[in-house]
Amino acid sequence: MCLFPCFLLNKHTLYKLIENVQPNYRLIHRRSTLFCYMYETQIGWRNISFAGQERLIVKYLMIIPEGAADFPQDDLGGCTPLMAASTPRLDELCRQGRLGTVALTPADYPCTDDVTLLSLLGYDPRLYHLGFAPIEALGRRIVLEPDCSVIRLNLVTSRDGRMIDHTAGNIGSAEAMILFNDLLERLQRELNEDARSLHIVPLSGHRALLVDETDRSYDSTVMQPAPTMLDRSGSKNQPTGEHAALLRQIINISEACFSEHPVNLARLETNAEPATQVWPWGAGSALPATGAITPFADRFRDLRCIMICSQDLTAGLATMLGWDIWRIDSDDDFATLGDAAVDALDDFDLICVHTAAADWISHRGDCQEKVDVLADIDHHLVAPLAEWVDACDHWRLLVMPSHITSVQTRCHDPAPVPFMMVGERITSVLQQPFCEPEAEEADLHIEIGDELMEYFLFGSGIRQGK
Numbered sequence: 001m002c003l004f005p006c007f008l009l010n011k012h013t014l015y016k017l018i019e020n021v022q023p024n025y026r027l028i029h030r031r032s033t034l035f036c037y038m039y040e041t042q043i044g045w046r047n048i049s050f051a052g053q054e055r056l057i058v059k060y061l062m063i064i065p066e067g068a069a070d071f072p073q074d075d076l077g078g079c080t081p082l083m084a085a086s087t088p089r090l091d092e093l094c095r096q097g098r099l100g101t102v103a104l105t106p107a108d109y110p111c112t113d114d115v116t117l118l119s120l121l122g123y124d125p126r127l128y129h130l131g132f133a134p135i136e137a138l139g140r141r142i143v144l145e146p147d148c149s150v151i152r153l154n155l156v157t158s159r160d161g162r163m164i165d166h167t168a169g170n171i172g173s174a175e176a177m178i179l180f181n182d183l184l185e186r187l188q189r190e191l192n193e194d195a196r197s198l199h200i201v202p203l204s205g206h207r208a209l210l211v212d213e214t215d216r217s218y219d220s221t222v223m224q225p226a227p228t229m230l231d232r233s234g235s236k237n238q239p240t241g242e243h244a245a246l247l248r249q250i251i252n253i254s255e256a257c258f259s260e261h262p263v264n265l266a267r268l269e270t271n272a273e274p275a276t277q278v279w280p281w282g283a284g285s286a287l288p289a290t291g292a293i294t295p296f297a298d299r300f301r302d303l304r305c306i307m308i309c310s311q312d313l314t315a316g317l318a319t320m321l322g323w324d325i326w327r328i329d330s331d332d333d334f335a336t337l338g339d340a341a342v343d344a345l346d347d348f349d350l351i352c353v354h355t356a357a358a359d360w361i362s363h364r365g366d367c368q369e370k371v372d373v374l375a376d377i378d379h380h381l382v383a384p385l386a387e388w389v390d391a392c393d394h395w396r397l398l399v400m401p402s403h404i405t406s407v408q409t410r411c412h413d414p415a416p417v418p419f420m421m422v423g424e425r426i427t428s429v430l431q432q433p434f435c436e437p438e439a440e441e442a443d444l445h446i447e448i449g450d451e452l453m454e455y456f457l458f459g460s461g462i463r464q465g466k
């Protein structure tokens with residue numbers, strides 16, 4: 001390792017300086033050091049080679065158990081679900097590596113998956129945020145006209161003026177499709193010319209996309225994300241701003257359409273929550289299949305990457321980044337996720353596995369079920385990958401949720417999340433299990449979430465908070 005004094009030069013100037021002088025070294029920037037920077041070999045890059053030295057190839061593994069992090073629960077004796085769950089393989093790996101926290105939600109941004117996953121994957125949402133619905137459409141491979149807008153619609157359940165379920169009781173796709181189709185017919189009758197440019201594309205379960213083929217832009221329309229609306233007043237949080245009147249009309253028409261709908265009457269007979277209305281949010285302009293943002297390979301060197309997931313949004317983000325995608329049928333099929341990840345290791349350099357099972361359980365407010373799901377993730381997903389890395393020479397593993405989902409509030413929370421990093425040239429400091437309190441007590445706290453990816457890949461480039 002070499003040490004260079006560099007006075008009053010910013011990070012990007014230093015990057016160019018050192019790459020011109022010696023391309024086999026890269027800057028490590030530390031906030032605590034104003035006049036002195038260190039450089040180390042870029043061990044994570046696939047194409048590095050030194051004279052007389054064998055080329056080093058590192059396999060990168062990422063596991064994203066969305067919503068796994070939480071707060072202490074009275075039902076668990078003051079423990080978090082992560083603390084209460086039996087996760088021996090996660091804890092064993094964590095004791096071998098580094099533990100810390102990272103803030104993935106920038107100030108003034110909603111704590112939604114499109115924001116937090118962008119940060120986690122190395123992209124600043126303040127520069128690259130394009131809207132939830134357009135990314136979801138991309139993941140579903142829905143072909144949209146270049147100038148149209150797309151908005152997410154949730155079937156939701158409200159009672160006494162407050163939203164109590166943003167998934168309408170986890171309504172099934174068949175029932176939801178009937179409701180969405182009947183709503184579109186009613187919109188076409190009651191909105192007249194405005195409705196001719198509107199189309200509803202059902203996705204899965206409570207989800208659909210509202211496509212507006214006019215030149216209306218919803219960039220300045222304020223919409224509250226459905227996952228943040230639990231126990232909040234619907235009437236006080238309806239869309240505001242340009243074109244909000246049209247969206248409020250759609251909400252009101254959906255209430256009338258669904259009030260005595262046969263689907264809801266049948267659900268009430270089985271004690272299932274009815275879909276009382278739709279809730280629009282996550283708007284944006286249609287995205288091209290490529291070129292919407294800088295590809296991952298251009299930002300982080302030539303890594304072959306794959307996303308293993310079931311969610312449309314996650315697949316859309318991977319498409320934007322230029323990654324391969326391996327779709328599975330269910331978020332809670334952890335054995336299939338684990339098997340797919342092991343199979344992908346032969347062909348890819350970076351394998352990212354995403355599951356939203358813990359998030360869904362948290363939205364239902366079931367504390368014990370969340371504990372059980374986290375134990376299943378450890379047994380069926382983490383364990384097979386841990387067995388593989390035990391036999392591998394050069395690897396790094398990153399485990400972290402993309403956000404907190406509280407079983408108490410049933411909502412996302414923008415507080416920093418714990419992360420665990422282990423593998424090639426990562427030295428254990430405290431040897432603690434993987435849980436929120438231990439992460440908070442650790443010495444590694446990253447304030448700018450999109451810089452975690454560079455730290456994971458290259459072991460440098462982070463700006464470290466206190």
